[in-house]
Amino acid sequence: MISTSTTVPATRRVLAAELPGLIGAQVTLQGWLHRRRGLKSVVFLVLRDRSGLAQAVFTGPGAMAAAARHPEETVLQVTGTVTGNPQAPGGAELTSPSVTALSGPAEPPPFDLYRPTVAASLPTVLDHAPVALRHPVLRAPHVISAASVAGFRAALDGLGFTEIHTPKIVASATESGAGVFAVDWFGDRAYLAQSPQFFKQAMVGVFERVYEVGPVFRAEPHDTARHLAQYTSLDAELGFVADHRDVMAVLRDVLAGMTDAVRRRAGDACALLGAEVPDVPERIPEIHFTRAQDLLAAHTGDDPRGEPDLAPAHERWLSEWALREHGSEFLFVTGYPMAKRPFYTHPDPASPAHSNSFDLLFRGLELVTGGQRLHRHEDYLAALAGRGEPPAPYTGYLATFRHGMPPHGGFAIGLERWTSRLIGAANIRTATLFPRDLHRLTP
Amino acid sequence: MISTSTTVPATRRVLAAELPGLIGAQVTLQGWLHRRRGLKSVVFLVLRDRSGLAQAVFTGPGAMAAAARHPEETVLQVTGTVTGNPQAPGGAELTSPSVTALSGPAEPPPFDLYRPTVAASLPTVLDHAPVALRHPVLRAPHVISAASVAGFRAALDGLGFTEIHTPKIVASATESGAGVFAVDWFGDRAYLAQSPQFFKQAMVGVFERVYEVGPVFRAEPHDTARHLAQYTSLDAELGFVADHRDVMAVLRDVLAGMTDAVRRRAGDACALLGAEVPDVPERIPEIHFTRAQDLLAAHTGDDPRGEPDLAPAHERWLSEWALREHGSEFLFVTGYPMAKRPFYTHPDPASPAHSNSFDLLFRGLELVTGGQRLHRHEDYLAALAGRGEPPAPYTGYLATFRHGMPPHGGFAIGLERWTSRLIGAANIRTATLFPRDLHRLTP
Numbered sequence: 093m094i095s096t097s098t099t100v101p102a103t104r105r106v107l108a109a110e111l112p113g114l115i116g117a118q119v120t121l122q123g124w125l126h127r128r129r130g131l132k133s134v135v136f137l138v139l140r141d142r143s144g145l146a147q148a149v150f151t152g153p154g155a156m157a158a159a160a161r162h163p164e165e166t167v168l169q170v171t172g173t174v175t176g177n178p179q180a181p182g183g184a185e186l187t188s189p190s191v192t193a194l195s196g197p198a199e200p201p202p203f204d205l206y207r208p209t210v211a212a213s214l215p216t217v218l219d220h221a222p223v224a225l226r227h228p229v230l231r232a233p234h235v236i237s238a239a240s241v242a243g244f245r246a247a248l249d250g251l252g253f254t255e256i257h258t259p260k261i262v263a264s265a266t267e268s269g270a271g272v273f274a275v276d277w278f279g280d281r282a283y284l285a286q287s288p289q290f291f292k293q294a295m296v297g298v299f300e301r302v303y304e305v306g307p308v309f310r311a312e313p314h315d316t317a318r319h320l321a322q323y324t325s326l327d328a329e330l331g332f333v334a335d336h337r338d339v340m341a342v343l344r345d346v347l348a349g350m351t352d353a354v355r356r357r358a359g360d361a362c363a364l365l366g367a368e369v370p371d372v373p374e375r376i377p378e379i380h381f382t383r384a385q386d387l388l389a390a391h392t393g394d395d396p397r398g399e400p401d402l403a404p405a406h407e408r409w410l411s412e413w414a415l416r417e418h419g420s421e422f423l424f425v426t427g428y429p430m431a432k433r434p435f436y437t438h439p440d441p442a443s444p445a446h447s448n449s450f451d452l453l454f455r456g457l458e459l460v461t462g463g464q465r466l467h468r469h470e471d472y473l474a475a476l477a478g479r480g481e482p483p484a485p486y487t488g489y490l491a492t493f494r495h496g497m498p499p500h501g502g503f504a505i506g507l508e509r510w511t512s513r514l515i516g517a518a519n520i521r522t523a524t525l526f527p528r529d530l531h532r533l534t535p
Numbered sequence: 536m537i538s539t540s541t542t543v544p545a546t547r548r549v550l551a552a553e554l555p556g557l558i559g560a561q562v563t564l565q566g567w568l569h570r571r572r573g574l575k576s577v578v579f580l581v582l583r584d585r586s587g588l589a590q591a592v593f594t595g596p597g598a599m600a601a602a603a604r605h606p607e608e609t610v611l612q613v614t615g616t617v618t619g620n621p622q623a624p625g626g627a628e629l630t631s632p633s634v635t636a637l638s639g640p641a642e643p644p645p646f647d648l649y650r651p652t653v654a655a656s657l658p659t660v661l662d663h664a665p666v667a668l669r670h671p672v673l674r675a676p677h678v679i680s681a682a683s684v685a686g687f688r689a690a691l692d693g694l695g696f697t698e699i700h701t702p703k704i705v706a707s708a709t710e711s712g713a714g715v716f717a718v719d720w721f722g723d724r725a726y727l728a729q730s731p732q733f734f735k736q737a738m739v740g741v742f743e744r745v746y747e748v749g750p751v752f753r754a755e756p757h758d759t760a761r762h763l764a765q766y767t768s769l770d771a772e773l774g775f776v777a778d779h780r781d782v783m784a785v786l787r788d789v790l791a792g793m794t795d796a797v798r799r800r801a802g803d804a805c806a807l808l809g810a811e812v813p814d815v816p817e818r819i820p821e822i823h824f825t826r827a828q829d830l831l832a833a834h835t836g837d838d839p840r841g842e843p844d845l846a847p848a849h850e851r852w853l854s855e856w857a858l859r860e861h862g863s864e865f866l867f868v869t870g871y872p873m874a875k876r877p878f879y880t881h882p883d884p885a886s887p888a889h890s891n892s893f894d895l896l897f898r899g900l901e902l903v904t905g906g907q908r909l910h911r912h913e914d915y916l917a918a919l920a921g922r923g924e925p926p927a928p929y930t931g932y933l934a935t936f937r938h939g940m941p942p943h944g945g946f947a948i949g950l951e952r953w954t955s956r957l958i959g960a961a962n963i964r965t966a967t968l969f970p971r972d973l974h975r976l977t978p
Binding site for chain 2: 195196198201220221223225226237242255273276280284294295300306309313468469494496499507525526530533535
């Protein structure tokens with residue numbers, strides 16, 4: 093029988109999660125000292141690496157003293173023999189270990205990282221993000237985010253989309269809504285882009301189907317649990333659609349791709365956070381805005397008919413209704429009144445006061461907004477005139493539509509909002525590595 | 536025998552590239568009218584879609600008049616019978632077609648998009664980017680870019696890296712080098728990030744191995760063919776390295792992943808541009824800075840010994856040397872003098888005036904810069920003191936290193952620079968959808 097110890101040279105680093113498959117081998121672990129526990133005749137060092145935790149057991153006065161010297165969070169290299177032990181994490185630990193420090197002795201973090209949760213307020217955690225995020229529970233949302241983005245891209249790559257990178261600095265603050273940040277552009281005034289909307293539409297004329305994953309900026313003067321001044325927008329736009337339903341079908345496939353990737357690549361992170369990954373139905377249920385209002389009038393104390401938008405309480409009720417009636421955690425609400433949508437929104441030809449647009453509700457909140465856009469130059473001029481807006485600031489944007497553009501539409505998913513909802517976070521900052529807001533510009 | 540015409544419903548859109556496999560079928564194409572040619576008894580409409588070109592042949596006075604009505608770049612839907620014709624693009628064309636416009640009649644673009652190349656200066660092309668990029672030759676670099684980024688990510692995903700998204704707005708302009716753009720941050724002054732360097736290093740403490748694909752901003756006052764004010768940086772950083780050679784090994788695999796993806800996903804674009812995708816050797820040759828200088832002194836008219844950096848002509852000579860001596864279009868130059876590298880660069884322990892850093896030369900130009908970074912808090916303090924810089928502006932960055940950081944390093948690839956080199960572009964703007972520079976803030 094070949095000893096497994098011959099297959100892993102002592103100098104090659106193995107990861108904590110590999111130990112159970114290497115019983116009997118002499119191996120080297122490298123990682124952070126997550127926890128040190130000294131008993132009378134034994135010192136346990138628990139190392140943390142990107143795969144998880146592993147324990148090394150030091151006995152004898154010399155080894156124990158060498159192990160006990162290192163403060164928690166010091167980066168260590170530990171070489172020893174992998175030994176089965178049902179009590180150890182993963183059922184294996186290192187015995188007869190020797191230890192070397194790869195960093196200087198770590199200063200204690202402002203909170204203990206080895207406890208099950210970090211006992212500190214969110215502002216304190218955010219102030220110390222580079223260290224706080226080492227805690228497995230605070231790290232997990234970002235593993236889920238990374239998996240989600242991978243799923244987003246894989247789904248769209250499979251559908252013939254092309255990835256683009258568009259400018260984040262623009263000449264005019266033309267998209268209405270949230271405020272913009274001004275930039276000193278070689279002595280002139282420019283602005284940070286609030287979305288890649290105009291660029292992605294123009295690129296439908298080039299690639300037909302495009303997506304972008306990138307930062308967007310909102311000078312949001314509200315200090316809430318839901319708003320960030322910079323977030324990551326997952327944008328898609330596609331041409332040759334019949335109407336918004338073709339866009340919704342792509343979004344459905346994207347959500348299926350994202351949830352599949354989360355299950356496959358971030359299962360441990362979800363388990364750690366108790367996050368349940370939703371099933372994406374083959375066909376996500378949809379309800380028209382006016383029918384949604386009728387339902388709310390009939391079944392809740394409110395009568396929202398005549399209102400141009402849904403209140404948060406109404407979105408929650410509709411989400412519960414979709415779960416109850418259709419067994420779906422997702423619900424498309426279509427046909428929002430044109431008055432509440434951007435000027436580039438395509439109206440419903442059969443009912444022009446309503447739009448060929450949608451919101452996707454997920455677990456009680458709006459997660460995605462999208463729809464069909466106008467594609468004829470004269471329709472843009474009429475839409476702007478109808479809102480009393482001069483076309484001049486949009487000259488560059490509108491030029492695209494002079495030269496032949498197909499019916500098209502798209503959507504944008506806020507990555508941090510998606511992850512927050514998925515893990516049930518009380519604050520969107522939990523799903524942001526280094527949040528930027530009214531009060532926070534560091535670290 | 537089953538007719539293929541039953542397998543494709545007439546209403547389903549097919550792509551131009553699919554026609555040769557659908558001989559005999561009744562199909563619908565949708566795309567831009569690339570070229571219209573009217574002869575005495577026939578009108579040809581060449582449609583362009585994301586897959587390529589396809590031709591429809593209109594005969595008879597009524598059909599010819601209907602076809603001849605549409606100006607080029609109008610978006611059309613054409614339904615007809617797929618008929619083999621060796622003279623047609625791809626060997627098949629649509630006969631007995633009917634045509635409907637999906638857009639309004641297009642205004643003529645400022646240059647003909649159907650000619651083999653666009654007969655306009657680069658500034659004119661850039662002014663009209665949304666239309667100009669529809670030209671297959673101007674579109675192709677961006678297909679190559681998209682493939683390259685996909686390859687970058689796939690390679691790193693396979694090596695256990697985690698994707699991150701870091702702030703593009705920062706509190707202080709701490710990275711030396713190019714200028715920074717100032718942002719009005721709710722009445723305070725902030726800056727656009729010149730690189731994710733500090734963030735990616737901090738995230739090595741959390742994920743060990745991270746990458747980011749995102750915009751970086753350089754307030755570059757030079758108007759050259761090589762500089763952009765915003766570009767896409769492909770950043771990677773990894774912990775638990777022995778030295779910079781572990782970083783170089785990852786970069787080698789990343790380049791192999793990028794070139795594989797370009798071959799696989801952008802072969803047509805490369806062929807159109809005559810771009811030769813380089814082979815990435817199993818081991819990219821490397822040369823130490825001092826040996827490179829010795830070679831240059833021995834074999835060129837120059838004697839650069841004592842200079843702290845390589846001149847562009849020297850980089851070209853070394854690239855040619857690597858191709859001649861090692862058959863490689865890539866060459867690592869290692870050991871650059873510490874004086875020319877950023878303060879966080881790790882010195883060579885055996886020769887502390889030189890660094891554990893590298894440049895990667897590709898076809899005569901520096902493509903990538905990277906290296907090992909300092910990882911001990913006290914080394915950072917000493918490095919800053921040695922440069923006469925106070926540590927105060929770096930407090931947040933330095934805090935990471937108080938709490939245990941492993942030996943680590945990384946690199947950054949400028950996406951537009953990579954694509955430019957690959958296609959042999961004279962100007963980096965050819966590889967940028969909507970360039971931003973000293974003189975250009977639109978479209």
